[in-house]
Amino acid sequence: MFEQFEATAPDPILKLIDLYRDDPRSGKIDVGIGVFRDANGDTPVMQAVRIAEEKLHRRQTTKTYVGLAGDEIFNDCIADLVFSHSPQRERVRAVQTPGGCGALRLLSEMLYRIADDKTIWLSDPTWGNHLPIFRQTGFGIRFYPYLDRQSKTVDVDALISKLKTLGKNDIVVFHGCCHNPSGAELQPGDWDEIAALCAKNGFLPYVDLAYQGFADSLDQDAYGVRALASAADSMVVASSCSKNFALYRDRVGCAMVLGKTHEISDITRGHVLSAARSSYSMPPDHGGALVALILSDPNLREVWEEELTGMRERMLFLRKTLRDILRRKTRSDRWDFIAKHRGMFSLLVLDEAQVEALRTDHAVYAVAGGRVNIAGLKDEAQVEQFADALVSVTS
Ligand SMILES: Cc1ncc(COP(=O)(O)O)c(C=O)c1O
Known part of the structure; x- marks a missing residue:
């Protein structure tokens, strides 16, 4: 064959x-x-990760299954890291995934089940792996203008003009910070303008947040996500711990959904979980357990934040x-x-x-x-x- x-x-x-x-x-x-x-x-290997690994080694008594959503402490910690104290935080539901790619793929599968127009908008240019991930799920791909190749800055006017034409049936992928491949960043005022358009026209923001903490600070790097969350009806975020925890090979990421109500968020999370069940089933535990330990222990967190800085x-x-x-x-x-x-x-x-x-x-x-x-x-x-x-x- x-x-x-x-x-x-x-x-x-x-x-x-x-x-x-x-x-x-x-x-x-x-x-x-x-x-x-x-x-x-x-x-x-980051120092905070080494300390967490020693702790985990002493504490861990079993390698039995954790569950489809992975480590719930990890999920809570990542949702806090990304959404902080924003009022939308309580409606966020999170699922641990194998890396940021796992999150991108699961969210894409969940969205494909309900998307009217089976196309997705990506920035021009974008990270090479976005294309196969979304295409394999079935989505057609369209590009919105992003980089002005002359000045190497974001062509905000062109971007906004395109977003003005998008509406309820459109899914738009944004890089939360540290745009890959360009390095050109949207500024807070740009995010506010995009969020206002999102509130007005109703497109669904899909944020890929693979580098939180690599641009300006953990909070500043989440400005875009939080601005969009305050404006959007529904939204998804794929975050990765590969870079900011240097856990590349341990495959740690998180798929987050935000619905209009708690109930809608719960049901939507169920669809993310069923997408996981039909592929890898449960995420690897080790990296997620380390991140959960680091983020929930103030001393370890301080060590990590210092290294990240x-x-x-x-x-x-x-x-x-x-x-x-x-x-x-x-x-x-x-x-x-x-x-x-x-x-x-x-x-x-x-x-x-x-x-x-x-x-x-x-x-x-x-x-x-x-x-x-x-x-x-x-x-x-x-x-x-x-x-x-x-x-x-x-x-
Ligand atoms: C833009 C972007 N999204 C997502 C990822 C996800 O990476 P991983 O699956 O290794 O967490 C990366 C990694 O290079 C990336 O650059």
């Missing part, structure tokens, strides 16, 4: 990892893969250093947008030949289009080397 298959296209990012690994040059730079790296180029500050430092070096080298403000972007990524808007030249001539590995992971730059010397390569391929 399998003879019928045609080979699948290789994942471009995984291909890039192989090329990087096989490159013998000593000064090679990986700004391709999307994981946070420290100044040694490592992605370490350190990660965020490193990214901001690298952004500013890169901007300053590029200003000096080009005697222009052409690259200033890099310091205004947030999170790990910036889309430099490079063509295929430029990305190729970065790799072959300078041993710099970036994703197609010129998405670079700022956290992939170890130190100031490497920032300088990267800046040289960038100036060389763009001048």
Whole structure:
């Protein structure tokens, strides 16, 4: 039977990892893969996670099933982290999922059951994996304008004009913060405007929150979610603990739904759970248990928040250093947008030949289009080397 298959296209990012690994040059730079790296180029286990793992090891007496929704303490903690004290918090229902991708997929399946118009709106550009996740559920995909490729900022006017045309049958996916791949952020005033449109026209906001704490602060990064929650009739949020807890391989995420009433939220959660039951059934427990321990213990939480702040500050430092070096080298403000972007990524808007030249001539590995992971730059010397390569391929 399998003879019928045609080979699948290789994942471009995984291909890039192989090329990087096989490159013998000593000064090679990986700004391709999307994981946070420290100044040694490592992605370490966070201290708070280590302490929680020791606690868990001592406390855990069984590995029996937890349940379809996973760890309810985890679910409460994440809903609090995302919605805080907003009045809508009480109507939020959460389900632990295998990573942010698991949350995206479950919410997509739940929405597909009731969506009138089986299409979903994504930002242009968006994270590559959004497309297969929503397509596999059955949704058709349409794009709303997001990035102004000239200024590398959000084209707010174009975005708002498009949203004005959307209504009750439309589902719109927003990146809560740290837009992937562009790094260009919506400002609080923009979120307020979007929320007002949502209240007026009734589209359903679907927020992908994969980087809470990586942009400005845990609270500021949830501004958009909270603004939309105050305006929307119904809303969903997919959050991920892969980055902010550095629990990538443990697969921890959370699918959240917010309905008009408690009862509607409960029923909607039931549909998320039934989508889980028909695929992986129950989420892996370990990572969720760690996050629950960290967020519910004030001392551990403090350790975690401090580490998270350190990660965020490193990214901001690298952004500013890169901007300053590029200003000096080009005697222009052409690259200033890099310091205004947030999170790990910036889309430099490079063509295929430029990305190729970065790799072959300078041993710099970036994703197609010129998405670079700022956290992939170890130190100031490497920032300088990267800046040289960038100036060389763009001048
Ligand atoms: C925009 C976005 N959404 C969701 C995710 C989910 O990641 P994970 O499934 O590893 O938690 C990522 C990870 O790279 C992402 O960049």
